[in-house]
Amino acid sequence: NGALLSVDNTFASPYNQRPIELGADFTIESLTKYINGHGDAMGGAIIGKKEYLDIIRAQSQVNLGATISPFNAWLIMRGSVTLPLRMRQHNENALRVAKYLQTVKGVSFVAYPGLESHKGHDIAVKQMQGGFGGVLSFGLHADHDTYNRFVSHLKVITSAVSLGHDESLIVFLGENDERQYLYPEEFHGGFFRFSVGIEDAEDIIADLEQAFAKEGLL
Ligand SMILES: Cc1ncc(COP(=O)(O)O)c(C=O)c1O
Structure with missing residues (x-):
């Protein structure tokens, strides 16, 4: 039309x-x-x-x-000028972090188009020719306060909105978030949006791991 x-x-x-x-x-x-x-x-x-x-x-x-x-x-x-170099690192790091998160007992779901478990994965493979980007979401088997404490344990990853920066940024979107209606059902108990940065993937995963350990989520 x-x-x-x-x-x-x-x-x-x-x-x-x-x-x-x-x-x-x-x-x-x-x-x-x-x-x-x-x-x-x-x-x-x-x-x-x-x-x-x-x-x-x-x-x-x-x-x-x-x-x-x-x-x-x-x-x-x-x-x-460095967009391609950075994107390659964001793509690689986010896929590694998403796969790591899938192995953590306290994680309730991981949403990332690069994972085969994502319902848009087949479409993403067809149309995202460079990679799947640096942004993923995940939830915890935890209450509101635990989400906030988890973030306060992080040392490499910064708690802040926005995305696409060189450094890793995480934001907690709580169960009362006004945009709830936009999210799939599994997000409704609250979740993290994680913009995975271009730091060494080992450092990002180690940072998450020590925060999970402090909350008994491993
Ligand atoms: C998907 C998307 N588009 C556009 C914007 C707006 O960006 P800006 O802050 O540059 O106006 C944002 C900001 O978060 C975003 O996430």
């Missing part, structure tokens, strides 16, 4: 997946995340046909003033 399709590709990054090549009209990328990659600048990009982008540019930049600062633009261009 002539509708235009726009895909937010932030979690995958263009290294792993290119929605326009798969038939979308627009791709949106939060440059704040993987493309800058260092957690120190904010920006966004819309990729699509010039005829549409000219309209978007006039509306958002001229009329609304959504114009990136030169310093942020410079940081993002500088950071973006």
